[in-house]
Amino acid sequence: MQNVQRISPFLWFENQAEEAANFYISIFKNSKVDKVSYYGDAGPGPKGSVMAISFELDGQRFVALNGGTPSKFTESISFMVSCDTQQEVGEYWDKLSTGGQKIQCGWLKDKYGISWQITPVVLMEMLSDPNPKKSQKVMEAMLQMEKIDIKKIKDAYSQ
Numbered sequence: 001m002q003n004v005q006r007i008s009p010f011l012w013f014e015n016q017a018e019e020a021a022n023f024y025i026s027i028f029k030n031s032k033v034d035k036v037s038y039y040g041d042a043g044p045g046p047k048g049s050v051m052a053i054s055f056e057l058d059g060q061r062f063v064a065l066n067g068g069t070p071s072k073f074t075e076s077i078s079f080m081v082s083c084d085t086q087q088e089v090g091e092y093w094d095k096l097s098t099g100g101q102k103i104q105c106g107w108l109k110d111k112y113g114i115s116w117q118i119t120p121v122v123l124m125e126m127l128s129d130p131n132p133k134k135s136q137k138v139m140e141a142m143l144q145m146e147k148i149d150i151k152k153i154k155d156a157y158s159q
Helices: 017-027 086-097 121-127 132-142 150-158
Strands: 010-013 032-038 050-057 060-066 078-083 107-109 115-120
Touching: 010 017, 017 032, 017 050, 017 060, 017 086, 078 086, 078 121, 086 107, 086 115, 086 150, 115 121, 121 132, 121 150, 132 150
Parallel strands: 010 060, 078 115
Antiparallel strands: 032 050, 050 060, 107 115
């Protein structure tokens, strides 16, 4: 029996599931399509069209469905991408925000409306510092940013 991830994000698209999966696979290393299932005579989608696609993004399993009816994604669910370097922050930020919307504090919506947080690991470490003055300075700096700038948050932390 194949090792199955117990909990996987399941994304409902109107008809862009395969397109979205391929978009995400092009961004994240170590990613691939696992399985594709197609609608048959029973529908509700057109016979032969993609019904669902399971894929992995850097080892994390996802499933995307072409549900036919429009469904909106909201910020109440997002995917956080932990980054070690400013280069990683920039690459994920630029690629995922293309055709989407850049928001604040490292948040963006991609062209499908899915929310992402592009987050330097060091930011989370600094925000959880037991010294409230240090963590507050980092928070104040972050609130002024769209894409997180590691140097600026480190400078704020050092004040």
